[in-house]
Amino acid sequence: MTKDEHEQSGKSIKIKATDISVAYGDFVLLENASFEVKERDIFIIMGGSGCGKSSLLRCLTGLMPPATGSIEISGVDFTAADPLSRNKIMQKCGILYQGGALFSSMTLAENIALPLEQYSHYSKKMIAELVSLKLALVGLAGFEDFYPSEISGGMKKRAGLARALALDPDILYCDEPSAGLDPISSKLLDDLIMELNQSLGTTFVIVTHELASIFTIGTNSIFLDAETKRIMGKGNPQDLLKNPPNDAVFNFLTRGKDENA
């Protein structure tokens, strides 16, 4: 699917954040931010270190309530929802944590089977087959009986992705998926994300600094700024590079080179 196809109107809105503020007590990270994530987007959250990207992701995934404002996921108000319906919504969301967050006392197969056993009605055999499929999808076919401590960091990320994919999520959140990976592995992971986005139709929300992946996979983005505590740029990353709205975005996207270009 090309970029232009993504630009087509008529795609439904998956996540809608209205005027949200993110804060730890009095320490405000982000004020009155509003943005929308459309279906099938690969939505990038970028910004300098410590500007609150991970914290925003914690709000979006319900680990922390936003200080103000509301978040709608698939048309349901997520912030106001009771725990039960919130849990329902979260079952349709997969999360890939920065370090994989695999359960170390379980094999990869057991890790991936856990959400399936909890939330689906599949038979044992079907779950085993699904687990193998998910592992095959992320290129880890045959690693079912390995423990997280027996595989490399990049493989852990992929295994984490396989677990996030277990319940066929509508939305997949990834926190710095390519951090700590070599360029080849990180490119492979990007390819995988695009492939899954296009074949499964999953919406991705990705926190990343990696310029290469921002430009190759991102279809939409927001740029957070620690100074002003606001969203300083919005839109397709390549368009942002062509018409940067301000210096902060331009410097970020060009790694501070060509100040006067």
Add this chain to the structure above:
Amino acid sequence: MQFEQTAENNKVTITLRGDYIACNNAPSPAHFIADLKEKNINKVVFSAKELGAWDSSLVVFLFYLAKLGNAADIDINLKTLPKNLERLINLALKVDRKPQSKHLSRLPFLESLGEHTLVIIEASLKSIRFVKGILKSFVRFCKSKAIMRKVDFLFALEDCTYKAVGIVSLVSFMVGLILAFVGAIQLKAFGAQIYVASLVAIGMLRIMGAIMMGIIMAGRTGASYAATIGTMQVNEEIDALKTMGIPISDFLVIPRITSLIIAMPFLTILADIMGILGGAAVGITILGISPQEYWQYTRDALAFNDFFVGLFYSIVYGFIIAACGCYYGINCGRDADSVGIATTRAVVSAIVWMIVATGILTVIFEVLGI
């Protein structure tokens, strides 16, 4: 899972119609392929014009069909599937790295016996090396050449001194109380309840104070050492220390061991006092002994050698507890589970070694007549 199949010549067409969401009853791909083999069919095409929504349960069926079909030389034409489904299955079929097989073979009895023995010998050597390392570090520490941070030492000291006072006081008071009660039942029969005072004083001073301290501190401080150092192992902090060339026994073990060795005698003195107070509480309120009398008998029973024997035990226990905590922490595995295992082992082995040491020391004191 419902689908139509129409066979003609050596080709079968699978028609996917409608939605395939959370289908639990997919036909077994293996049977399906075997069936095709039997009928001499070597080509499968799909007709998916009316395919609605689908999820992994459909993908899983098609994936195994394609995988087994390839193995059985049956041409599964994925191109006739919708584009995204085809891409997904091709992605899953692509194997970029094969794991080296994990073989968990069982050894015959004799060999496994031998292996266990080797493991035990290796573990014993390791702990001996560990203790040797501690002693060397201790020498460096005395020459103030050990690489450690003073704050670490002070933190450790703080943790095992005044922060432990509450629990130590409470438990030893109760022990003194119990000792007095149990003794009183017997001594009362002879009208000799006044000797409860001596019993409690000697009992607490010579051994009970130290033993109770050992058990409390093993659960409180030894466990925390193992958990802290074990977590450092999980976070690769131990590796970082090793590669910086900082001896772990200097940096992590010595502050903990010295502070516990320093703290234990003081805590034991506190325990002795609280135990005697506990005994007095029973003696005075329940047995009707007057405070002056109780104090008189206690003072007569107090002997310096009992007191020092108790302190000596407590120093040995302090070493054992800290060493076990640090040893199991350092040899912890790399996942969350192993921190739990390390903590358990640290406490259990500290208690076992304390009992062994008590046995040996008691015999030695007996022989020396102390």
